[in-house]
Amino acid sequence: MIDIHCGDNLDVIRGFPDGGFDLIYIDPPFNTGRRQRRTQLRTVRDDAGDRLGWSAKRYRTTRLATRWFADRFGDDYLAFLEPRLEEAHRLLAPTGSFFLHLDFREVHYAKVVLDSIFGRASFMNEIIWAYDYGARSRTRWSPKHDNILWYAKDPEHYTFDLDAADRIPYMAPRLVGAAKAARGKTPTDTWWHTIVSPNGKEKTGYPTQKPLGVIERIVAVHSRPGDRLLDFFAGSGTLGEAGARLGRDVTLVDSSPDAVRVMKKRLAFAGAVVRRRGAGGRRL
Numbered sequence: 001m002i003d004i005h006c007g008d009n010l011d012v013i014r015g016f017p018d019g020g021f022d023l024i025y026i027d028p029p030f031n032t033g034r035r036q037r038r039t040q041l042r043t044v045r046d047d048a049g050d051r052l053g054w055s056a057k058r059y060r061t062t063r064l065a066t067r068w069f070a071d072r073f074g075d076d077y078l079a080f081l082e083p084r085l086e087e088a089h090r091l092l093a094p095t096g097s098f099f100l101h102l103d104f105r106e107v108h109y110a111k112v113v114l115d116s117i118f119g120r121a122s123f124m125n126e127i128i129w130a131y132d133y134g135a136r137s138r139t140r141w142s143p144k145h146d147n148i149l150w151y152a153k154d155p156e157h158y159t160f161d162l163d164a165a166d167r168i169p170y171m172a173p174r175l176v177g178a179a180k181a182a183r184g185k186t187p188t189d190t191w192w193h194t195i196v197s198p199n200g201k202e203k204t205g206y207p208t209q210k211p212l213g214v215i216e217r218i219v220a221v222h223s224r225p226g227d228r229l230l231d232f233f234a235g236s237g238t239l240g241e242a243g244a245r246l247g248r249d250v251t252l253v254d255s256s257p258d259a260v261r262v263m264k265k266r267l268a269f270a271g272a273v274v275r276r277r278g279a280g281g282r283r284l
């Protein structure tokens, strides 16, 4: 079951019951100070078009849609995030896990807040998602990673099924023998994964969409079939797709009607339902 809610997440999740979710993953705006936008283009063959392509054929580019959300919070960022992190703790089942996906700008401040909400013992890992895409700085090391903090509600009892993780290639396969090399090894806390390709099938056109491979690994290892998952900064619904593919129930919340439209379309294959508050939901 995939449920989608449109609205400010604090209002929406305050109505959810204590301990109702086994896995919560959120990817809030990173406080970049920018407006996050993505324009979707379609290129079609047109002899009068403005672009010259392969074999001297001409093409015309049309703009399909521009999607955006604000990512400017300044010093108010933690004041915005903290009550939502407190709710996440309340909503987690006793063996549940919480994942907060940020980058270098706010992750250290957010960790201090999370330590005070969950307790330092509940901090399990900082996962580094490393990628290699885009421009490089000439004045400092180019930041090419995101930070994902994992907290377990109870650090003694939580789901961690490493056998369910995809395996990664050895760097020096000849040193380990053919059978081991063919099997690959288990991932560590540093995950190399490409960003969502601007031309690939996975792309929804929603700004800051995260790669399915990264989110699927979290879902596979940190939850079991039938578990209840929540993402209350859902964007294009990547957690929904990962959860639906792996047989989990997923609740998704976003304040942007544009995000809800993208999720409806993306998750139609899983029978997603958009819930209207007080109306008991409406089928797609």
Ligand SMILES: C[S@@+](CC[C@H](N)C(=O)[O-])C[C@H]1O[C@@H](n2cnc3c(N)ncnc32)[C@H](O)[C@@H]1O
Binding pocket: 007, 008, 009, 010, 027, 028, 029, 030, 069, 206, 207, 208, 209, 210, 211, 232, 233, 234, 235, 236, 237, 238, 239, 253, 254, 255, 256, 259
């Ligand atoms: C970084 S994007 C999430 C991207 C998503 N992980 C994906 O893979 O597509 C952050 C999302 O948070 C949403 N958002 C920001 N403030 C919100 C709020 N107060 N309540 C609900 N959603 C909010 C934005 O509309 C945006 O879609």
